Amino acid sequence: MPHDFAELAQVLFADSADALLLFDVQSGSIQDANPAAQRLIGASRAALAGSKVGALIQCARTGAALDFSDEQRYHDASCGQESLLLVSPAGMRIPIHCSLTPLSASQPLLGLLRLHSLRDPPREEQLDAPGRISEKHYRDLVETSNDLIWSMDLEGRWTFVNRKALLAICGYEPEDLLGKPVRAFLAPERVEGDLRIADRILRGESVYHHETVLLRRDGARVHVRVNAIPWLHSDGATIGITGTATDVTRYKETEAALIASRKRFEAFMNHIPALGFVKDADGRMVYVNQAYTTKFETNEAHFIGKLDHELWPAEVADRLRDADRRVLDEMKPIELHEVVPTPDGVYREWWVAKFPFRDAAGRIFLGGIVLDLTERKQLEDALRRSEQRHRQVWERNLAGNFRIAADGRILDCNDSFARLFGFHSRADALNRSTTEFYFDLRVRDEFLTSLRESQFLANYEIRMRRADGTPIWVLENVSLLEEGGEEILEGSLFDITPRKHIEQALRASENNYRTLINHLNQAIFLKNRDLRYVTVNQVFCAGVRKTEAEILNKTIGELFTENAVTEKARDVETHVLATGRALEIEDVITVHGEPRHVRVHRTPVKDADGAVTGVLGIAWDVTQQREMEAQLRHVDKMNAIGQLAGGLAHDFNNLLTIVLGNLSVVMSQHGDWDSSQDLLHNAEQAGLRAAELTQTLLGLSRRTALAAVPCNLNQNIDEVVRLTRSVLPANIQVEFQADPNLGPVLADPGQINQVLTNLTLNARDAMAAGGVLRFETCHFVPDAEYLAGNVEARPGDYVRLRVQDTGPGVPSEIKQRIFEPFFTTKPPGKGTGLGLAIVFSILKQHQGWVVCESLPDRGTVFDLFLPRCPAAPAVEDKPVARAVHNDLILIVDDEPLIRNLARIILTRAGYETLLAENGAEALDLIRQRPGQIALIVLDAVMPRLSGRETLRELGELAPEIHVLFSSGYSTEQMALREFPQVRAFLPKPYRAEQLTQKVAEILDAARRETNQPVRAKGMAR
Structure with a gap:
């Protein structure tokens, strides 16, 4: 420690860098001032001694002298919180901060005042040497120092x-x-x-x-x-x-805060787009921000310390200075527009805000914020022009533009909006409420809810109504704005009513189209250029057993396992796309494990420019059609064979007529004693068997005559089973399931029995090892599906007769030919190949049909269908005819041998005869002998004027002449019903007694009707 405490305090007081004043608190008189205080105040220690502290220090806010006589102030040392001014004897006003340290132990009461200058201190001057203060005061100074x-x-x-x-x-x-x-x-x-x-x-x-x-x-x-x-x-x-x-x-914190504040100020000023400046009270520029220097293309030094007249043209500087003086004189901020040139000489318009302010030392400054309004003015002018244009567009727009309050009031609109809702003009619509335009206000509530959620709705479609109640569809683009706390709807709308009508028509068309393609029996599909499915109908989906969703946007390769069919389909569709031409192909594909014939027509789909955009396909199952075509081919083949057989039978009958007729004539001339009688009889029997064969051939051509009567097929089955039981082996069991209420059919019993016999014998041959032969009868009405699948079936009521065996069945390749004449699978000499062919022909002749179903090892089923008849017609007994002679008979036949044979037979029987080789010649003879001819024996088939054509002519020429119609085709007996002159039918071949019997019956019946000879005798020719 120093040997003298007062000496230490004096040294510290004198050497302190802070300005220190020691003063009497009660009187305010300065007792001492250290060198730092002397330099700050600009006065020597001697000059300051005894002067008043209040004369040196004033409150910067009020200008009042600082008074330390208040004991409370003294003890609180609160003057350290004041903003003060140091007024030097030379008149300098220095901003300071002051801190007071009371020396409470001293007497009189002293205070130590530390002064902190807020600006640079004055230059150091030569000061007086320090005086001396008591040791006690210095001790108090040390102990009470802060x-x-x-x-x-x-x-x-x-x-x-x-x-x-x-x-x-x-x-x-x-x-x-x-x-x-x-x-x-x-x-x-x-x-x-x-x-x-x-x-x-x-x-x-x-x-x-x-x-x-x-x-x-x-x-x-x-x-x-x-x-x-x-x-x-x-x-x-x-x-x-x-x-x-x-x-x-605290000072460091304040200093840091001041530095940070200055940095923030500079950062703010240098980042605002406005120009900022500060001038002192003399009008000199003391600060400009970065925007200011950038705008005038220079640096800060160009402006700092300069007056307006040093920076701008005189007239501009005068105007600026006048405005500055007004601000400083009135100490009020102003805003004004000024025109100041930029360095390029262009005068620009500026918005300027000028305001006065004081710094911490109380000095007055003028601050300014400047905005370049030139572009803004130009933009405002352009905006006004644009708004005018937009207003014109808004008002003249074809779209309905509007501004509407949330409660529905129309605040503004154009004429298009007004006309759209049925008003004459905009004025009529203003202040109306859009709530009038809704059919249901709940729709409006939903619209507002959606708008509030998104603030903007685009292409919002809504159904509204005009002022007169007419419905209208509109498309809205609307924004939700807020102006003055009120929700405003602003946007435009378009009348889309015509479009809606078109859309409805398109939807109806689309529905019709979908309905159409979904109700077609064909499978419909549409593919794009990538050959991906874009549309399919229900038939297509059902055919491939997939849903529409599983099919769409897939290729054929993605839907099905790749094979030759899918590859071919892809090639065909690629060809259609490339050539633009349609193609139609048929393939056999496997559908659900079953081979089916499918035909597919593919056609290109083109756009409005003719470019191919896809492939439209129509596929249909032609399996049934192919089966029916096969049936038709089979029928045609059977008809052709029948025609051939019928033609042969006709020729055979003509020949057999000659043979049998001549044999009968010869045999009538020889008695039983004649040794040649046996030979003639054998020849006749051979001829009769040949005639039976020709009848069989005629049966194939369905030209045999039917003796049709109402028949109960149950009785026919019983009869055939009884007759054939003896030829059936014991290991074949016969079963019969009969319908007790079976209705009758109109049929020839003999031919029906022939059918049953043929099928029975056919079943016997198929069941060599034994089995079951089953007969069934029932009623049957074919439905549409059955009719569509069987080419020979026709609508109506039928009796079905089923013949079923348990044999090995018939292979499919053989089943297709079983009804062909002369086709047999039996060894040579075991079958003629005519049995099933006769069954087929007899059923056809009876307006029925036969169906064969057979599978290997499953047996064979024949279903026979015959039309039912309503009731049995009454049968009249015919009187037995007897011969009457000496009548003139005209024989008409194109075969000379038959004509001569008939002439011989009838001549021997006592008749006179005339001969004609065709119908034309016969009519000439009738004209030549009017009223003389009693009967005409007329052949059906002749080259010139057939038998039927001759009958038509005869009906006009001589309807009273009776006719015996003759033919190798038994179906020609239908002429009995068609022509009243025809009284009987004589099938070929015939024997002498058959001819004379028929002629006698006709003439006898005619004579009974008239009780006189039929016609006078004529001359034999």
Whole structure:
């Protein structure tokens, strides 16, 4: 410690870098001022001694002198919170901050006033030497100081520190520090630097305003500003360091805040688009922001310190300066437009806001914010013109433009909107409510809800109504705005009623189209250019057993296993796309495990420009058609064979007529005693068997005569089973399931029995190892499906007769030919091949049909179908005819041998005859002998005027002449019903007695009707 405490305090007071004033609180008189205060005030210690503190220091806000006579103020030391001005004797006004340290132990009451200048201090001047103050005052000064007053020895240990400041600044008691190293209380990062400073001081250097960081007891960091000098012994030797430490933590924080504030200010000013400037009270530019220098294409130095007349043309500068004076004189901000040129000489229009302000020292400045309005003005002008154009467009637009309040009031609209809703003009629609345009206000509520959720609705379709109630469809594009707290709907709408009608028509057309294609029996599909399915109908889906969703957008390869059929389909469709021509093909494909004939017609689909965009396909199952075609071919073949057989039979009958007729004539001329009688009889029997064969052939051509009567097929089956039981082996069991209510059929019993016999014998041959032969009868009415699948079936009521065996069945390739004449699978000599052919022909002749179903090892079923008849017609007994002679008979036949044979037979029977080889010649003879001919024996088939043609002519020429119609075709007996002159039919071949019997019956019947000879005798020709 120094040997004299007053000496230490005096040294610290004199060497302090802070401006310190020691004054009498009661009188306000200055007792002492250190050199730093003398320099700040600009007066010597002697000049300041005795002067009043209040004369030097004033409140910057009010201008009033600072009064320390108030004891409360003194003890609160609140003047440190004031913004003050130091008024020097020379009239300088220096902004300062002031902190007061009361020296409460002193008497009279003294205060230590520390002054902090807010600007640079005045130049240092030569000041008077310090005087002397009592030791007690200096001790009070040290003990009551708010600054740390300290000393340390040469080893760097604390030797002294004032208690009050130590507690306030560091939270320690002096005894906590004394004797301990100073470095232990320094922030670690400061230790090294502070030790170097200490070395400099120990070498005799004084250090002022050195800043370091101390550590408080609680670990907090305290920023202090240190003034230190060497501590000298009375002999002049350095014994340590002494100095002061002022807590500048708050100052540092304030300084940092000021720096940050300035940076924020500069960052703000340099990033706003506006130009900013500051002028002092003399009109000199003291600040411009970056936007200002950028706009005028220069730097800050170009403006700082210059007046308006140094920067702008005179007339511009005068105008600017006048505005500035008005702001400073009235101390009120103004806004105005100014015209100032840019460096390129272009005068631009600016918006300027000017305002006055004072800095911390009370100096007046003028600030300004400038916006370049040139482009804005141009934009505003352009905007006004654009708004005018847009208003014209808005008002003249064909779309209905509107602004509507949320409650429905029409705030604005154009004429199109008004006309759309049935008003004459915009004026009629204004202030009306759109709620009138809704059929159901719930629709409007839904519309508003959707609009509020998205704020904008595009292409919103809604059904509304005009003022007269007419329905209308509109398309809206609308935004939801908010103006003055009110929701506004703004947008446009279009009348889409015609489009809706078209859409409805298109939907109807589409529905019709879908209905059409889904009700077609054909499978319909449509593919795009990538050959992917885009449309299919229900038949297609059912055919492939997939849903429409599973098919669409797939290729054929993705739907089905690749094979030759899919590859061929792809090639065909590629060809259709490439050539633009339709193609139709038929393939056999497997559908659900069954081979089917499918025909597919593929045609190109083209757009409006004629470009091929896809392939339309129509596929249909032609399996049934192919089967029916096969049936038709079979029928045609059977008809052709029948025609051939009929032609042969006709020729055979003519020949057999000659043979049998001549035999009968010869045999009638020889008695039983004649040895040749047996030979003639054998020849006749052979001829009769040949005649039976020709009848069989005629049966194939369905030209045998039917003796049709109502028959119960149950009785026919019983009769055939009884007759054939003897030829059936014992290992064949016969079963019969008869319908007891079976209706009759109109049939020839003999031919029906022939059919049953043939089928029975055929079943016997098929069941060589035994089995079951089953007969069934029932009624049958074919439905549409059956009719569609069987070419020979016809609508109506039928009796079905089923003949079923349990034999090995018939292979499919043989089943197709079983009804062909002369086709047999039996060994030579075991069958004629005519049995089933006769069955087929007899059923056809009876207007029925036969169906064969057979599978290998499953037996064979023959279903015979015959039409039912309503009731049995009555049968009349015919009287037995007897011969009457001497009548003239005309024989007409194109075969000379038959004509001569008939002439011989009838002549021997006592008739006179005339001969004609054709119908024309016969008519000539009738004309030549009117009323003489009693009967005509007329052949049916002749080259000139057939028998039927002759009958037509005869009906007009001589309807009274009776006719015996003769033919090898038994079906020609139908002439009995067609021509009244025909009284009987004589099938060929016939014997002499058959001819004479028929002639006698006709003439006898005619004579009974008239009771006189039929015609007079004529001359034999």
